[in-house]
Amino acid sequence: MIARAARRRLLIFTFWPLFGAFSGLQIQISMLSHHHSWLAVISYQVLVWSLWIPITLAIGALLREASLRRFTPAAVVLHAAVALVFGITHVAAWIAIVACQFGPVAISTASISPRSSSSRKSRNIKQL
Numbered sequence: 001m002i003a004r005a006a007r008r009r010l011l012i013f014t015f016w017p018l019f020g021a022f023s024g025l026q027i028q029i030s031m032l033s034h035h036h037s038w039l040a041v042i043s044y045q046v047l048v049w050s051l052w053i054p055i056t057l058a059i060g061a062l063l064r065e066a067s068l069r070r071f072t073p074a075a076v077v078l079h080a081a082v083a084l085v086f087g088i089t090h091v092a093a094w095i096a097i098v099a100c101q102f103g104p105v106a107i108s109t110a111s112i113s114p115r116s117s118s119s120r121k122s123r124n125i126k127q128l
Contacts, residue, residue, distance in 0.1 A: 012056050020049030055086070 002010070024045030028038055062082055066075040 008060075009057075012053055016049050016052045016056070017046050020046035023049060 021042055024042030027045065028036065028041045031041075062079065066078045068075055068079060
């Protein structure tokens with residue numbers, strides 16, 4: 001018989017990669033006409049979703065240390081602070097990933113104004 005804690009870890013370590021594989025499969029099927037590599041799309045999604053494994057373990061540890069069942073002010077403040085740190089870290093990590101992959105120009109052009117999108121349309125028409 002597997003111990004309860006070991007079953008939880010086994011569930012966590014199998015759930016996130018399977019969720020990533022399912023997500024990658026959905027993405028690949030939705031973009032069949034793009035002719036992306038199946039292995040690249042699915043393995044990328046498995047890798048990205050597997051990053052949730054340590055986060056899930058950290059959240060579990062936080063819940064064991066400062067449970068919200070008693071709803072004490074200290075536990076609420078700790079949970080809010082940890083959620084804020086996770087959120088800021090998540091946004092910073094994605095900005096860093098985008099900057100490393102596409103350069104700083106990608107960040108400055110991430111929000112497209114209506115004027116710039118119409119000029120892009122006219123450029124695309126001229127290319128045809």
